[in-house]
Amino acid sequence: MPLPQTEIPGRLQMQLAERGIRMTGPRRAILSVIETATKHLDATQILRKARTLDASVDRSTVYRTLDLLKRQGLIDELDLMHLNGEGHYYERKLGRDHIHMACLRCGKITEFVSKTFESLKKQLERDCNFHIVVARLEVGGYCSACRH
Amino acid sequence: MPLPQTEIPGRLQMQLAERGIRMTGPRRAILSVIETATKHLDATQILRKARTLDASVDRSTVYRTLDLLKRQGLIDELDLMHLNGEGHYYERKLGRDHIHMACLRCGKITEFVSKTFESLKKQLERDCNFHIVVARLEVGGYCSACRH
DNA sequence: ATCTGTAATGCGACTCAGTCGCAACACAAT
DNA sequence: ATTGTGTTGCGACTGAGTCGCATTACAGAT
Ligand SMILES: [Mn+2]
Ligand SMILES: [Mn+2]
Ligand SMILES: [Zn+2]
Ligand SMILES: [Zn+2]
Numbered sequence: 001m002p003l004p005q006t007e008i009p010g011r012l013q014m015q016l017a018e019r020g021i022r023m024t025g026p027r028r029a030i031l032s033v034i035e036t037a038t039k040h041l042d043a044t045q046i047l048r049k050a051r052t053l054d055a056s057v058d059r060s061t062v063y064r065t066l067d068l069l070k071r072q073g074l075i076d077e078l079d080l081m082h083l084n085g086e087g088h089y090y091e092r093k094l095g096r097d098h099i100h101m102a103c104l105r106c107g108k109i110t111e112f113v114s115k116t117f118e119s120l121k122k123q124l125e126r127d128c129n130f131h132i133v134v135a136r137l138e139v140g141g142y143c144s145a146c147r148h
Numbered sequence: 149m150p151l152p153q154t155e156i157p158g159r160l161q162m163q164l165a166e167r168g169i170r171m172t173g174p175r176r177a178i179l180s181v182i183e184t185a186t187k188h189l190d191a192t193q194i195l196r197k198a199r200t201l202d203a204s205v206d207r208s209t210v211y212r213t214l215d216l217l218k219r220q221g222l223i224d225e226l227d228l229m230h231l232n233g234e235g236h237y238y239e240r241k242l243g244r245d246h247i248h249m250a251c252l253r254c255g256k257i258t259e260f261v262s263k264t265f266e267s268l269k270k271q272l273e274r275d276c277n278f279h280i281v282v283a284r285l286e287v288g289g290y291c292s293a294c295r296h
Numbered sequence: 297a298t299c300t301g302t303a304a305t306g307c308g309a310c311t312c313a314g315t316c317g318c319a320a321c322a323c324a325a326t
Numbered sequence: 327a328t329t330g331t332g333t334t335g336c337g338a339c340t341g342a343g344t345c346g347c348a349t350t351a352c353a354g355a356t
Binding site: 172191207208211212234 | 322
Binding site for chain 2: 127132144
């Protein structure tokens with residue numbers, strides 16, 4: 001994750017509260033997992049971790065909560081080049097977007113913040129008259145350790 | 149598709165032949181479908197169309213051929229924001245990459261070629277010492293007709 | 297503190313995309 | 327024509343994600 005841990009835990013809960021969205025036990029568990037994640041997690045991993053906080057959490061609740069957070073623009077969904085199966089990965093959405101690079105050999109995920117990326121998005125909005133809600137740039141290739 | 153139809157039909161078959169890859173009936177049907185497509189197709193659509201050319205084509209052969217073409221760098225795989233289900237879409241890879249914008253309201257897919265995108269990729273390769281094989285920029289938002 | 301309408305949950309069954317092992321087959325080189 | 331190897335169809339399977347429904351729990355009102 002590209003973010004400093006200066007984040008207040010519980011921030012996601014606050015953002016939902018501000019929008020008048022109900023808070024529940026399972027939701028708190030899931031939000032907490034997402035907030036404290038140190039890497040990109042898929043739905044199954046989120047379920048497993050959430051269950052250590054609230055053993056009753058169900059798989060469908062995880063998916064429903066992920067949908068809610070996506071609709072609210074609070075998380076991003078990633079493919080990470082589908083290096084391991086067909087599932088998706090999730091991460092909190094924070095101020096600046098970043099690019100994901102996945103090494104096709106060692107699987108390492110690298111993140112990168114780029115001013116050029118920001119310009120590109122602005123250019124898109126202007127030239128195509130398109131209002132961007134979410135932008136995902138995912139790259140596959142070979143990292144510095146694996147290139148030949 | 150952003151490409152002029154100045155393409156020779158059969159080009160994909162040639163590219164595989166050049167690489168010493170065997171040509172078969174089912175493969176010819178699938179390649180022909182991909183080559184003559186006028187929009188992004190998913191595996192099920194490719195199967196259905198391929199069967200009009202060779203009725204025996206099986207679903208697994210479609211997936212195996214798509215994998216082959218991906219490995220050979222001849223097609224790109226897209227999510228198109230998973231607007232309709234969890235499947236993936238495919239298109240021939242041609243010289244210049246392009247960006248895909250999906251309207252979250254009407255579902256329209258817009259393509260855009262950008263010099264800034266090319267610079268961004270170069271910047272990534274340089275700054276991150278990463279060798280890019282495939283780069284996918286997919287954007288979700290509201291098109292000119294749907295923005296409010 | 298209790299009541300109450302509505303939103304969220306667990307459960308189980310289901311759909312759908314994609315994969316895999318294997319026996320039969322077909323390509324292309326000799 | 328023969329042959330080895332790559333490819334195919336088939337069918338069974340996995341795993342991600344969805345859905346309907348009866349039950350539960352939240353939060354605002356009393
Ligand atoms: Mn995907
Ligand atoms: Mn395209
Ligand atoms: Zn690597
Ligand atoms: Zn639209």
